[in-house]
Amino acid sequence: xxxxxxxxAGFVGSNIVDALAARGDDVVALDDLSTGDRGxxxxxxxxxxASVADRSSLxxxxxxxxxxxxVHCASKTKVVESMEQPDLYRxxxxxxxxxxxxxxxxxxxxxxxxxxxGGAMYGETPVCASExxxxxxxxxxxxxxxxxxxxxxxSTVPSITLRLxxxxxxxxxxxxxxxxxxxxxxxxxxREPLTIFGDGTAERDYVHVDxxxxxxxxxxxxxxxxxxxxxxxxxxxxNELVRVMTExxxxxxxxxxAPARPVETRRSCVDASKxxxxxxxxxxxxxxxxxxxxxxxP
Numbered sequence: 001x002x003x004x005x006x007x008x009a010g011f012v013g014s015n016i017v018d019a020l021a022a023r024g025d026d027v028v029a030l031d032d033l034s035t036g037d038r039g040x041x042x043x044x045x046x047x048x049x050a051s052v053a054d055r056s057s058l059x060x061x062x063x064x065x066x067x068x069x070x071v072h073c074a075s076k077t078k079v080v081e082s083m084e085q086p087d088l089y090r091x092x093x094x095x096x097x098x099x100x101x102x103x104x105x106x107x108x109x110x111x112x113x114x115x116x117x118g119g120a121m122y123g124e125t126p127v128c129a130s131e132x133x134x135x136x137x138x139x140x141x142x143x144x145x146x147x148x149x150x151x152x153x154x155s156t157v158p159s160i161t162l163r164l165x166x167x168x169x170x171x172x173x174x175x176x177x178x179x180x181x182x183x184x185x186x187x188x189x190x191r192e193p194l195t196i197f198g199d200g201t202a203e204r205d206y207v208h209v210d211x212x213x214x215x216x217x218x219x220x221x222x223x224x225x226x227x228x229x230x231x232x233x234x235x236x237x238x239n240e241l242v243r244v245m246t247e248x249x250x251x252x253x254x255x256x257x258a259p260a261r262p263v264e265t266r267r268s269c270v271d272a273s274k275x276x277x278x279x280x281x282x283x284x285x286x287x288x289x290x291x292x293x294x295x296x297x298p
Contacts, residue, residue: 002026004067007074009036011172019213052096069111082141097148101155114152118163118270128269160219165231169209191253198260200239205231205269208285215281231270232283
């Protein structure tokens with residue numbers, strides 16, 4: 001299968017590229033390298049440098065090429081930043097998805113896999129949210145992702161949207177562009193203090209990037225359509241995360257407390273039982289096992 005992965009030099013995208021290449025697919029990565037890195041890709045993987053927000057740039061980057069499928073990972077992903085830079089986030093997430101859909105329709109691909117968010121889609125989730133839970137995004141990031149989902153759903157090509165819980169794993173950036181696990185791991189390795197915002201009771205559902213890649217591969221192989229959650233159904237607090245990381249890595253240098261940040265959800269958890277029930281996917285990596293794997297490095 002010939003597959004184009006947008007955002008393919010980023011954290012999630014590059015792991016999907018690896019999984020596709022490992023099973024023998026011909027993969028092309030497309031990335032604007034604003035947060036992605038060519039070093040995330042094996043030397044033999046072709047990289048097209050372009051932004052999905054620029055339709056002509058996107059089309060020119062793959063001119064003359066044919067693909068059986070597109071996996072659309074390209075996105076901006078920061079909740080707080082989305083409130084500060086709404087025009088940028090709309091251009092990349094909404095306009096970018098529209099341009100990818102137009103490309104998919106022109107190429108008549110057999111499948112378009114859209115990577116969306118579960119963590120920012122449902123708002124507060126006292127009970128882990130299923131796909132039937134009304135979407136209540138409280139940030140521009142989540143709202144734009146919801147709009148992008150509707151663009152994908154209206155496409156004339158077969159499509160599936162995967163709403164991811166909080167992803168973690170190999171190649172996630174360890175600066176402030178990364179997720180909390182990657183940021184904490186970077187602090188651990190540099191022997192710098194951890195910063196916990198608020199009282200540490202905020203909870204997230206952490207899903208390993210290898211499991212996400214498995215969900216994508218499965219999506220390309222079957223006839224599933226519509227929206228599916230990809231998560232573990234387990235909400236872990238920041239305090240609990242630090243406790244488990246301490247067991248795996250040893251004590252951190254120190255812990256600093258800071259005021260809670262605005263716009264951030266207190267509890268985010270997704271119910272992925274639909275994917276399991278319908279034979280699409282189910283999680284295979286428990287948090288501790290994933291942290292142990294991550295602590296060992298590549």
